[in-house]
Amino acid sequence: MAGTDTVTGLEVHDVRFPTSERLDGSDAMNPDPDYSVAYLVLHTSGGPPGHGLCFTIGRGNDVMAAAIRALAPYLLGRPVPATAADLAALHRDLTHDSQLRWLGPEKGVMHMAAGAAVNAAWDLAAARAGLPVWEFLAAMTPAELVSLVDFRYLSDALTPDEALALLRAAEPGRAERAARLRAEGYPAYTTSPGWLGYDDTTLVRLAKEAVADGFGQIKLKVGADLADDTRRMRLARDAVGPGVRIAVDANQRWDVAEAVRWMTALAPFTPHWIEEPTSPDDVLGHAAVRSGQPVKVATGEHVANRVVFKQLLQAGAVDFVQIDAARVAGVNENLAILLLAAKYGVPVCPHAGGVGLCELVQHLAMFDYVAVSGSRHDRVIEYVDHLHEHFTDPVVVEHGRYRAPAAPGFSARMKPESVSAHRFPDGPVWRARTRRRGQEVSA
Template identity: 40%
Template sequence: MKKPIVIKRCQANDMRFELQDGAGSDAIHVNPVYAYAVCKLETDSNHEGVGLAFTLGAGNNMVCQAIEYLSKHIDGKEIYELMADFGTTYKQMADDPSLRWLGPHKGVVQLALAAVVNACYDLWAKAEGVPLWKLLIDLPAEQLVNTLDFSYYEDVLTKQQAVDLINEQKTGRKERESILSDGYPGYDTSVGWFNYSDEKIIKNVELALENGFTAMKLKVGAKNPSHDIRRAELVRKIAGDQATIMFDANQQWNLPQAIDICKELKNLNPFWVEEPTHPDDVFAHMQLAKAVDVPIALGEHVPNKVIFKNFIQSGCMSFNQVDAVRVGGVSEFILISLLSRKFKIPVVPHVGDMGQIHQHLVLFNHISLGHPALLLEYIPHLKEHFQSPALVKDGKYLTPMEPGMSADLLKHEYSF
């Protein structure tokens, strides 16, 4: 019989890290500070759960305050009992009568929810003594879906349909498990931050190729489109015709601009154009998809399952970039992945230096849900702050083996 583990206290910590020499910059976020709002669950055992939300510094303290408020829903709970019907508790947190008014299901409160939810899954995996990916792929379908909240999804994906979808994917699962030894393919975003010079981009592309990356991403969205086209042509020339190249506008363009620029970028054979316009504007993305035959990736700033539900059904989404620290944590990520699988849209998560967590989730997506093992973004700027940093070799993520979701930061980083 498993020994009970009770959550005794939740602590939140505001952790910020200055970036150097233009790292992390894009067309909208020109001077970012990478920051984590950390939720740390202390228990009556030697296990503690750690969950993260990611911000760019400003407002990180507000996310921490919201974490402390939401923690009342899990204080005193025994982890196995909590996770046996976590979907119910998730709904209670997401629909908190006071905080829901501030969203609903978006912004500061949603980021805080992600941190709390992720800490619960991390504690659960540590209690079982396994990495998160192992916990998730070993769960029976019924037990897994009990951790999800299907509110507002009943018309497109019921709980029973989710169970059936998971069970149907058992065929071929053995072959898909080879990803655990092969490594999950990564792509390098750090080659082409917005504020990097041409010389630095050339050097970074060459270094990425030397390190085994065959896929990489360039930030676009300059006020002068010719600047974007010139740099895009530069990356394609250095990387070669066989390389997989993506372009990321970070929401900079209005619809007419997006149509015009995507028509030019199409000539460079992009794997996708990412966040071409406002992340809430489903209709604009639909119009863009009709006007230009170029794959569209989106989801980095889509905050919840309902907006994803609309995008997934709209026909404009080529790649789903749901982020487990933007939506309501692992629970909502899995629900969105299930719906995306139903509509045969591949999930390629946004990372934002959170490959730590997403390396577990893409393994689950591939092995348990049958999503194709395409790519996972790699951004290494904060890896030295983690106890068990994500490891990439020859352009592939090595399978994490430590218990939990790899979110533990070095002890001296905390200032509780």
């Protein structure tokens, strides 16, 4: 029919970058990641496509791609205007399908796949509206925002009425904060100096460069060896001076007692927070770590869903909530998490890095500032300076701040040539590696 605008096709790619060749991204739990995305393009008949992604670190990215493809029946033929006008319906269809839900429920591969599809629909909707996602969200009324949230399992901590009251309280000043954001940007911190695979010289050089570039916070990976961490923490503190925050990140390496012991030892160097001290599922463990040593606790990049975030807040287990744009079921679930954090007065400091996570999550943090928490106090977005060149609307970070994105959509579109070059296993980058390895073996 003329004039209709529907979803006509799913293009799903297994895209992997051979980052394990250098040690970018190395930490105590993930020694050799190949940063990857299961990348979704939702083609439509009436305009540009929508883009979404799941971030993984290599093996299993094909499973993520299969999970996204399994959502096709909910996407193909869907009218774009109705979908954009009721993004709660798509979110509900994907997360409430009883058969698919069995595979989680609401966690892991199927949940992240739902997130990629939901986010692709937000990209479509915001692009059709001619707005970046953060502005598209910030243009909604409190009632519209509340209608986007699935409150199932949340009502003991946050009701729709409470959410509405929070959003209404933040309504005055939205325009002023948006203007300030366009002028000043949003504070970032950088993890680039602190990968565990870097030697001391690299660590010190990059830490100094970070400060010179205007960052007020850096992050170090810790958790493999306490003597090493103590030395690296001392070197970093000496390099940046007392006025720059140094967060540390254990990437789930410890049990509770070990986390307490380790952070008690590192406390003299005044780490700003300890991130992922233990299992992301361990609400009570995080609470015990928080009360057992003096350093503030952060977690979230691997927290499976809003129900676990709810408990982390109920239990007083975290000082910082680290949302991730691609771990939960998309914008809708992250909106629930932003509201929970606002209810409990805990600042949100998004996890980013990986592939495209900075691009996506900046929209959520900026929307939080404009329309939910209303504050940038104690809030920073993680920044890692690699792989942005593969996106058509990469983040811009200057003087330690994210510039507010102006392009319509979710900044999730990858360059077609990057996708085709890094397709696994058949793209030229991977074919060349396979050939090279074959030569090494036969040599």
